[in-house]
Amino acid sequence: xxxxxxxxxxxxxxxxxxxxxxxxxxxxxxxxxxxxxxxxxxxxxxxxxxxxxxxxxxxxxxxxxxxxxxxxxxxxxxxx
Amino acid sequence: xxxxxxxxxxxxxxxxxxxxxxxxxxxxxxxxxxxxxxxxxxxxxxxxxxxxxxxxxxxxxxxxxxxxxxxxxxxxxxxxxxxxxxxxxxxxxxxxxxxxxxxxxxxxxxxxxxxxxxxxxxxxxxxxxxxxxxxxxxxxxxxxxxxxxxxxxxxxxxxxxxxxxxxxxxxxxxxxxxxxxxxxxxxxxxxxxxxxxxxxxxxxxxxxxxxxxxxxxxxxxxxxxxxxxxxxxxxxxxxxxxxxxxxxxxxxxxxxxxxxxxxxxxx
Numbered sequence: 001x002x003x004x005x006x007x008x009x010x011x012x013x014x015x016x017x018x019x020x021x022x023x024x025x026x027x028x029x030x031x032x033x034x035x036x037x038x039x040x041x042x043x044x045x046x047x048x049x050x051x052x053x054x055x056x057x058x059x060x061x062x063x064x065x066x067x068x069x070x071x072x073x074x075x076x077x078x079x080x
Numbered sequence: 081x082x083x084x085x086x087x088x089x090x091x092x093x094x095x096x097x098x099x100x101x102x103x104x105x106x107x108x109x110x111x112x113x114x115x116x117x118x119x120x121x122x123x124x125x126x127x128x129x130x131x132x133x134x135x136x137x138x139x140x141x142x143x144x145x146x147x148x149x150x151x152x153x154x155x156x157x158x159x160x161x162x163x164x165x166x167x168x169x170x171x172x173x174x175x176x177x178x179x180x181x182x183x184x185x186x187x188x189x190x191x192x193x194x195x196x197x198x199x200x201x202x203x204x205x206x207x208x209x210x211x212x213x214x215x216x217x218x219x220x221x222x223x224x225x226x227x228x229x230x231x232x233x234x235x236x237x238x239x240x241x242x243x244x245x246x247x248x249x250x251x252x253x254x255x256x257x258x259x260x261x262x263x264x265x266x267x268x269x270x271x272x273x274x275x276x277x278x279x280x281x282x283x284x285x286x287x288x289x290x291x292x293x294x295x296x297x298x299x300x301x302x303x304x305x306x307x308x309x310x311x312x313x314x315x316x317x318x319x320x321x322x323x324x325x326x327x328x329x330x331x332x333x334x335x336x337x338x339x340x341x342x343x344x345x346x347x
Contacts, residue, residue, distance in 0.1 A: 038293075041107070041144075041197075041198060044258065048218050048219075048260050049218070051260050052217060052260065054177065057259070058258075059255065060257050061255065061256075
């Protein structure tokens with residue numbers, strides 16, 4: 001079982017790679033919409049990449065209103 | 081016409097398959113312009129069907145296969161007229177798109193949707209017309225219509241019911257959630273999952289395999305295993321039109337159209 005820190009770190013790595021953003025500049029509490037400058041279609045790309053990486057289903061209504069990496073990690077953690 | 085380039089799509093015959101490429105920025109929203117191009121394609125189908133054994137639908141837009149109906153156009157058109165006229169206009173549009181999609185559905189060609197990115201609403205309905213869906217692993221499927229107070233109107237429900245079990249049909253429709261390619265594969269909606277960027281190549285390989293068989297036999301098999309759910313398709317148009325004139329629908333469309341934030345495609 002991954003720890004929440006591990007899950008968060010993997011999310012940050014995936015987001016940095018997918019959106020070509022410097023990993024060192026991403027923090028768990030960051031608002032990913034603002035920090036990465038992404039729209040809802042790009043957020044869906046991130047959601048799909050996370051599902052594929054972690055092997056979980058993450059219904060979009062579960063991430064409704066979620067905009068920071070740490071909270072996103074808790075949602076994924078609940079399904080691991 | 082073996083080759084054509086319209087405002088929103090193009091087609092050509094390549095390696096024994098007709099390739100229909102959707103290409104309307106930003107995400108192949110299906111409005112009047114795409115409907116007209118689809119109708120042009122359908123009118124060319126008899127000639128194309130005599131020269132090919134498969135049809136591949138794909139998108140040239142990076143965002144995905146199609147984000148669905150052009151809701152901005154729908155809202156703007158509806159705002160220009162009173163409710164009865166708007167309902168009449170929507171019914172006329174639906175009748176035309178059903179005629180085009182039903183013709184594609186029943187084509188004797190083996191039809192394949194090569195899907196990447198978003199495949200939402202009307203885009204999903206267009207993909208469901210095809211015999212096979214080959215999905216990029218980053219593809220995402222969704223019927224978001226209930227968020228707007230509507231049901232899918234391009235034949236999505238009858239075709240979804242034709243292909244999938246109750247659990248996934250009700251989940252997709254009643255929650256409006258999106259699912260990825262792996263989930264769609266396990267639900268029986270997708271035939272193959274491709275690596276990123278490989279859906280079109282796999283679709284071409286699948287089309288080449290389909291071309292090995294006698295066309296008359298393949299067409300007979302298709303007619304047998306994939307009947308058109310004609311009665312339910314008619315009923316879907318009626319229900320959509322009954323729902324469309326409610327104030328809640330116009331309000332939902334207004335919110336979507338005026339949403340300048342980053343969330344319009346999330347529930």
